[in-house]
Amino acid sequence: MADILRRDSAMPLHAQITEALQLQIKAGELKAGENFPSERELAERFSVSRMTVRQALLRLRSDGLIYRERGVGTFVANRKIDVHTRNLSGFSEEMISLGLTPSSRVLQLTRETAAERVAQDLDLEPDAAVFHLERLRLADDEPMAFETTYLSAHLCPQLDSVDLTVNSLYEILTEKYNLQMHHAAESLEAAAATRFVAAQLDIKIGAPVLVVHRVVYSEANQPIESAHTTYRADRYRATFYLSKNAL
Amino acid sequence: MADILRRDSAMPLHAQITEALQLQIKAGELKAGENFPSERELAERFSVSRMTVRQALLRLRSDGLIYRERGVGTFVANRKIDVHTRNLSGFSEEMISLGLTPSSRVLQLTRETAAERVAQDLDLEPDAAVFHLERLRLADDEPMAFETTYLSAHLCPQLDSVDLTVNSLYEILTEKYNLQMHHAAESLEAAAATRFVAAQLDIKIGAPVLVVHRVVYSEANQPIESAHTTYRADRYRATFYLSKNAL
DNA sequence: ACAAGCAAGTGGTCTAGTCCAGTATTCAAG
DNA sequence: CTTGAATACTGGACTAGACCACTTGCTTGT
Numbered sequence: 184m185a186d187i188l189r190r191d192s193a194m195p196l197h198a199q200i201t202e203a204l205q206l207q208i209k210a211g212e213l214k215a216g217e218n219f220p221s222e223r224e225l226a227e228r229f230s231v232s233r234m235t236v237r238q239a240l241l242r243l244r245s246d247g248l249i250y251r252e253r254g255v256g257t258f259v260a261n262r263k264i265d266v267h268t269r270n271l272s273g274f275s276e277e278m279i280s281l282g283l284t285p286s287s288r289v290l291q292l293t294r295e296t297a298a299e300r301v302a303q304d305l306d307l308e309p310d311a312a313v314f315h316l317e318r319l320r321l322a323d324d325e326p327m328a329f330e331t332t333y334l335s336a337h338l339c340p341q342l343d344s345v346d347l348t349v350n351s352l353y354e355i356l357t358e359k360y361n362l363q364m365h366h367a368a369e370s371l372e373a374a375a376a377t378r379f380v381a382a383q384l385d386i387k388i389g390a391p392v393l394v395v396h397r398v399v400y401s402e403a404n405q406p407i408e409s410a411h412t413t414y415r416a417d418r419y420r421a422t423f424y425l426s427k428n429a430l
Numbered sequence: 431m432a433d434i435l436r437r438d439s440a441m442p443l444h445a446q447i448t449e450a451l452q453l454q455i456k457a458g459e460l461k462a463g464e465n466f467p468s469e470r471e472l473a474e475r476f477s478v479s480r481m482t483v484r485q486a487l488l489r490l491r492s493d494g495l496i497y498r499e500r501g502v503g504t505f506v507a508n509r510k511i512d513v514h515t516r517n518l519s520g521f522s523e524e525m526i527s528l529g530l531t532p533s534s535r536v537l538q539l540t541r542e543t544a545a546e547r548v549a550q551d552l553d554l555e556p557d558a559a560v561f562h563l564e565r566l567r568l569a570d571d572e573p574m575a576f577e578t579t580y581l582s583a584h585l586c587p588q589l590d591s592v593d594l595t596v597n598s599l600y601e602i603l604t605e606k607y608n609l610q611m612h613h614a615a616e617s618l619e620a621a622a623a624t625r626f627v628a629a630q631l632d633i634k635i636g637a638p639v640l641v642v643h644r645v646v647y648s649e650a651n652q653p654i655e656s657a658h659t660t661y662r663a664d665r666y667r668a669t670f671y672l673s674k675n676a677l
Numbered sequence: 678a679c680a681a682g683c684a685a686g687t688g689g690t691c692t693a694g695t696c697c698a699g700t701a702t703t704c705a706a707g
Numbered sequence: 708c709t710t711g712a713a714t715a716c717t718g719g720a721c722t723a724g725a726c727c728a729c730t731t732g733c734t735t736g737t
Contacts, residue, residue, distance in 0.1 A: 195690060221717060232692045234481075237718090245492075247613060250649045253718045254700035260651040366494065367672045373620035373640040373663035391638045393620040402497050404507040416620035423670055425614045442720060468687060479722045484688090500688045501729035 188229055196231055200239035208248055208259055219249070219257045247424070274320050274328065274412070275351035283322040289347050290383075291317040294336055301333045304398050304409035312336035314343065316352075319383055320412075328414040329383045338362060338407065356407065365402040371395050371421060376413075384415050391416040435476055443478055447486035455495055455506055466496070466504045494671065521567050521575065521659070522598040530569040536594050537630075538564040541583060548580045551645050551656035559583035561590065563599075566630055567659075575661040576630045585609060585654065603654065612649040618642050618668055623660075631662050638663040 188199050207213045220228065225236040240257060243249045251257045278285035297305065297313045305313065316332040332352070334342065339360045347355075356362040374394050381388045393414040399407045414421075435446050454460045467475065472483040487504060490496045498504045525532035544552065544560045552560065563579040579599070581589065586607045594602075603609040621641050628635045640661040646654045661668075 197690080223717085232694085234693090235691060238690090240718095250651065251718065252650075252700085253698070254716080256700095256717060258650070368669065369672060370667050370669040371618050371640070372667040373638040373661075375638045389636070391620040391622045393618070393640075403499070403505070404497060414620075420617050420619040422615065422617040425616060444720080470687085479724090481723090482721060485720090487688095498688065499730085501686080501731080503687060503730095 188231070196229075197235050197238040197242070200225070200229055200231070200236055201242050204239060204243060205248065208243075213259050219259060221256060273351055273353040274330070276353070278322045278327075281322075284324075285351075286321045286324065287348050288319040288321065289316070290319060291315065292343050292347070294343065297333070301409055305333065305335050305406045307335055314339070316347070318347070322418075325418070326384045326415065327418055328412050329380050330410060330412040332408060332410045334408050335406075352408075362407050363401055364399050364407065367397055367399045369395060369397045373416070374413075380413050384413070386415055386417075393419060393421065395421065435478070443476075444482050444485040444489070447472070447476055447478070447483055448489050451486060451490060452495065455490075460506050466506060468503060520598055520600040521577070523600070525569045525574075528569075531571075532598075533568045533571065534595050535566040535568065536563070537566060538562065539590050539594070541590065544580070548656055552580065552582050552653045554582055561586070563594070565594070569665075572665070573631045573662065574665055575659050576627050577657060577659040579655060579657045581655050582653075599655075609654050610648055611646050611654065614644055614646045616642060616644045620663070621660075627660050631660070633662060633664075640666060640668065642668065 188196055188203075190196070192199065194202075204213070213219055222233050222236055222240065225240075226233040229236060240249065240251070244251060248260060249257055250260050275285040293315050294312055295315050296310045297307050299309065301307075301313060302309050302311060305311075307313070313336055314332075314334045316330075316334070318330050318332070319326055320328040320330055334356075336342075339356060339362070342355075345355055345359070353364060356364070372394050374392055375389045376384065376386055376392045378388050380392065381390065384392070386392075393416050395410075395412045395414065397408075397410045397412070399410070401407055435443055435450075437443070439446065441449075451460070460466055469480050469483055469487065472487075473480040476483060487496065487498070491498060495507060496504055497507050522532040540562050541559055542562050543557045544554050546556065548554075548560060549556050549558060552558075554560070560583055561579075561581045563577075563581070565577050565579070566573055567575040567577055581603075583589075586603060586609070589602075592602055592606070600611060603611070619641050621639055622636045623631065623633055623639045625635050627639065628637065631639070633639075640663055642657075642659045642661065644655075644657045644659070646657070648654055
């Protein structure tokens with residue numbers, strides 16, 4: 184066990200400890216049976232104060248990797264669940280993590296004034312300029328979803344000059360416009376495919392589809408994106424991980 | 431502002447501070463504009479150490495009520511989202527929070543041996559005993575969902591003698607069997623109503639429905655419940671709050 | 678008028694302890 | 708053999724400080 188923490192690193196000690204323990208758990212060095220060291224033992228082993236290892240352990244707990252019992256100890260949780268959608272990824276990232284190859288067909292990318300619903304989602308004046316992006320999302324070259332996205336034009340100028348077939352929209356927003364996704368509100372409902380959507384997704388009119396409406400926010404709670412995605416019900420299932428009250 | 435913390439209370443100080451600040455935010459005493467006190471100021475005001483108010487503030491942040499910027503300060507987030515499904519509530523709690531009156535019609539409650547899928551979900555031997563519960567869930571006396579629930583029989587003996595039309599299943603599990611829900615994995619998909627479900631929900635065959643499969647776990651990651659809920663698409667929408675990396 | 682630099686304030690990190698409330702184990706008394 | 712008390716652990720809560728990186732706004736010298 185390499186106990187060496189880099190005290191001069193940009194990464195804080197508690198994050199380094201979190202990472203080290205994560206690795207050991209994933210490598211099976213710390214298994215579901217009890218061999219997990221106590222807070223005091225870890226503090227000594229890493230030569231840090233107990234509060235610091237505590238911070239790391241609380242993080243691991245809220246990530247669902249361990250659980251703790253007062254008076255007893257800390258244990259590795261034997262999760263089977265994919266820690267998946269809870270990480271707020273976009274379509275591309277999600278498909279990749281499922282082992283599929285994502286691609287997009289851009290059907291429309293125009294600059295227009297925001298409709299009422301969009302202005303409300305993005306917290307804009309009623310007639311503010313937005314980009315209106317319509318894409319057919321494919322996985323392994325099969326149509327998977329039809330997506331309509333609205334983005335505030337003043338947050339990402341010249342978005343229309345970017346090749347969205349290759350790059351993930353979220354990558355572009357992060358790297359080019361320094362817009363960091365922080366949290367999102369999603370609502371999901373079942374619906375019957377309209378004629379237009381059915382044609383796009385190559386399914387029958389009236390076939391069930393999963394409609395996801397998502398608004399993505401920055402840390403300062405500024406709305407970045409409002410998206411409306413219609414998935415083929417036979418190819419897509421949304422999965423979530425819910426937790427009660429982890430600190 | 432009542433700064434009085436009960437130091438002899440069972441509730442820890444940081445939780446009391448969290449609660450106090452929550453109330454002030456909801457009451458509008460702390461608004462989205464900047465008047466939020468700094469950590470040091472709060473520490474002095476509550477007569478606690480800075481680490482203690484910090485714990486409260488981190489909790490408020492991970493709940494999405496505030497956001498923080500290093501070198502700048504702490505701000506009230508102007509959420510519009512219902513802090514809702516992220517709290518892992520059951521059908522009853524969810525309906526109540528939507529202002530509807532939940533009720534149930536128990537269609538079946540039997541003790542049987544676990545099918546393969548159920549045994550897998552609940553981490554049981556193939557032929558272990560389970561309770562099989564089928565309920566029609568109503569909101570304001572209108573059919574909303576059809577739910578099939580499986581529970582491991584050895585975790586909640588004599589479940590068949592409980593009146594499930596009145597009490598929430600989760601309340602019973604918590605109070606009677608000391609089973610604390612801690613986290614859950616959910617998957618959602620759209621489907622077309624089968625004849626049986628259509629009859630139960632009073633909709634047409636083939637109408638879109640939202641099918642939610644949920645496995646609920648205790649803190650020690652022991653599976654407690656496996657549920658399969660079919661919602662009327664025209665009356666129900668699932669909402670989620672996703673966050674990236676709040677500590 | 679402007680830019681550079683300084684100081685004050687903020688959240689983030691960390692320390693080295695203390696005390697408490699649970700939980701196991703051990704061991705002795707009944 | 709059982710019960711009960713002591714003990715030695717665990718995680719949870721809390722303190723009173725420290726230093727750092729970062730932002731902002733004020734001041735001062737050109």
